[in-house]
Amino acid sequence: MLSRFVSARSFQALSVLGRSFSTTQQDSNKVVILGASGGIGQPLSLLMKENKRVSHLALYDIAHTKGVAADLSHIATPAKVTGHTGPEELSACLQGADVVVIPAGVPRKPGMTRDDLFNTNASIVRDLSEACARNCPEAVLCIISNPVNSTVPIASEVFKKAGVHNPDKIFGVTTLDVVRANTFIAEAKNLDVSQVNVPVVGGHSGVTIIPLVSQATPAISFPYADRGRISERIQNAGTEVVEAKAGTGSATLSMAYAGAKFVNSMLGALNGQQGIVECAYVKSDETEASYFATPLLLGKKGLEKNLGLGKLLEFEVELLKKAMPELKANIKKGEDFVNGN
Ligand SMILES: NC(=O)c1ccc[n+]([C@@H]2O[C@H](COP(=O)([O-])OP(=O)(O)OC[C@H]3O[C@@H](n4cnc5c(N)ncnc54)[C@H](O)[C@@H]3O)[C@@H](O)[C@H]2O)c1
Ligand SMILES: O=C(O)C[C@H](O)C(=O)O
Numbered sequence: 001m002l003s004r005f006v007s008a009r010s011f012q013a014l015s016v017l018g019r020s021f022s023t024t025q026q027d028s029n030k031v032v033i034l035g036a037s038g039g040i041g042q043p044l045s046l047l048m049k050e051n052k053r054v055s056h057l058a059l060y061d062i063a064h065t066k067g068v069a070a071d072l073s074h075i076a077t078p079a080k081v082t083g084h085t086g087p088e089e090l091s092a093c094l095q096g097a098d099v100v101v102i103p104a105g106v107p108r109k110p111g112m113t114r115d116d117l118f119n120t121n122a123s124i125v126r127d128l129s130e131a132c133a134r135n136c137p138e139a140v141l142c143i144i145s146n147p148v149n150s151t152v153p154i155a156s157e158v159f160k161k162a163g164v165h166n167p168d169k170i171f172g173v174t175t176l177d178v179v180r181a182n183t184f185i186a187e188a189k190n191l192d193v194s195q196v197n198v199p200v201v202g203g204h205s206g207v208t209i210i211p212l213v214s215q216a217t218p219a220i221s222f223p224y225a226d227r228g229r230i231s232e233r234i235q236n237a238g239t240e241v242v243e244a245k246a247g248t249g250s251a252t253l254s255m256a257y258a259g260a261k262f263v264n265s266m267l268g269a270l271n272g273q274q275g276i277v278e279c280a281y282v283k284s285d286e287t288e289a290s291y292f293a294t295p296l297l298l299g300k301k302g303l304e305k306n307l308g309l310g311k312l313l314e315f316e317v318e319l320l321k322k323a324m325p326e327l328k329a330n331i332k333k334g335e336d337f338v339n340g341n
Contacts, residue, residue, distance in 0.1 A: 027271045030056040031263065032097045032139075034128050035104025036083075037061035037068050039252035040144060040259065044103065045072055047260035053267040054079040060093040061104070062086055090128075094135035099266055101173075101259060102128055105145035107250040108242045114147040114205045115330065122337050125151040129158040137164035140266055140302050141171065144259055148172040148204040149327055150334030152281055152291055157338035168303040171266075172281030174204045174293045175258035176251065180237045181211045184230055189220050199279055200234065201294050201309060203330065208323040209235045214313045227315055269298030277307065287320070289327045 036059035069083025105121035186193035
């Protein structure tokens with residue numbers, strides 16, 4: 001009940017903010033983007049440059065960052081933009097950060113799973129997390145790099161090793177799953193998409209993505225077969241984009257939109273806005289998986305209250321059961337990677 005109530009309020013707050021996710025208020029926040037020259041990094045940086053909550057936008061990548069920063073710096077919005085290239089410029093980029101967003105790493109090609117990215121992206125996220133733990137241990141981390149089911153545990157283990165772990169400040173960004181669920185369900189039911197909010201829980205890969213259509217706002221229902229079809233489409237939406245892009249990458253523009261939405265919510269909460277709820281993948285006691293996405297009430301210190309799973313339909317309980325083995329294996333793989341097991 002609380003979850004419904006808070007979700008609806010947060011949804012109204014976001015509606016008021018409008019589609020650019022900017023506010024009329026000028027806050028003083030440093031946002032860092034690691035992987036800023038990439039397919040997600042560039043449009044996400046553009047959206048962050050437009051956000052009035054951002055006073056300093058610091059962009060880091062191993063290549064092309066100076067050009068992206070110079071380009072964005074000409075936009076007539078208040079955020080100061082700095083560009084940082086290569087490991088020797090990483091510490092300066094991170095110092096004083098309030099929020100660090102990580103879209104660094106390789107994307108999928110057709111035929112690959114997100115777990116197939118582990119070999120390349122695990123060490124990228126580990127090394128960037130080590131730099132965060134050293135330079136901005138108090139910052140909120142928003143991890144986009146796949147496989148999210150494993151990269152979030154990797155970052156947490158790195159922070160634990162450094163003695164600075166705060167589970168309320170490490171988030172796997174699963175907002176794109178919610179954005180897709182809202183879009184597909186609004187289309188199917190001929191609703192105004194700006195009024196639709198569908199929680200998506202679990203992880204961020206295939207069967208671990210669990211849309212909770214029974215908890216949608218406004219309340220909707222589907223016949224059993226349609227419920228199965230729409231849930232599968234939400235679970236496979238990333239693959240739909242990977243196949244349409246035919247070897248040139250995965251979702252970038254919709255991910256930038258989703259990332260900007262999540263970071264704007266986070267900045268709002270960190271700066272004292274109340275009642276902000278987003279689904280994200282965090283350290284969790286809600287299920288037998290030690291990391292799990294659920295609706296979260298955000299606050300001045302990051303995660304304020306996990307709003308949990310709520311009441312599930314039998315259909316959703318079955319989805320949850322199917323997700324567990326893959327999710328638990330992905331989490332263990334990430335933890336073992338850092339701890340050398
Ligand atoms: N969480 C989600 O919902 C979601 C959605 C879409 C994509 N993704 C993931 O986001 C990641 C990035 O996707 P993309 O399309 O932007 O890829 P991309 O290849 O276009 O961009 C990645 C960027 O990361 C940079 N990079 C590589 N190693 C780095 C390092 N050590 N430090 C800093 N930067 C580094 C590259 O130079 C490049 O600019 C992928 O892993 C993809 O699977 C996640
Ligand atoms: O599908 C991918 O590989 C990228 C991302 O996780 C997505 O959901 O679009």
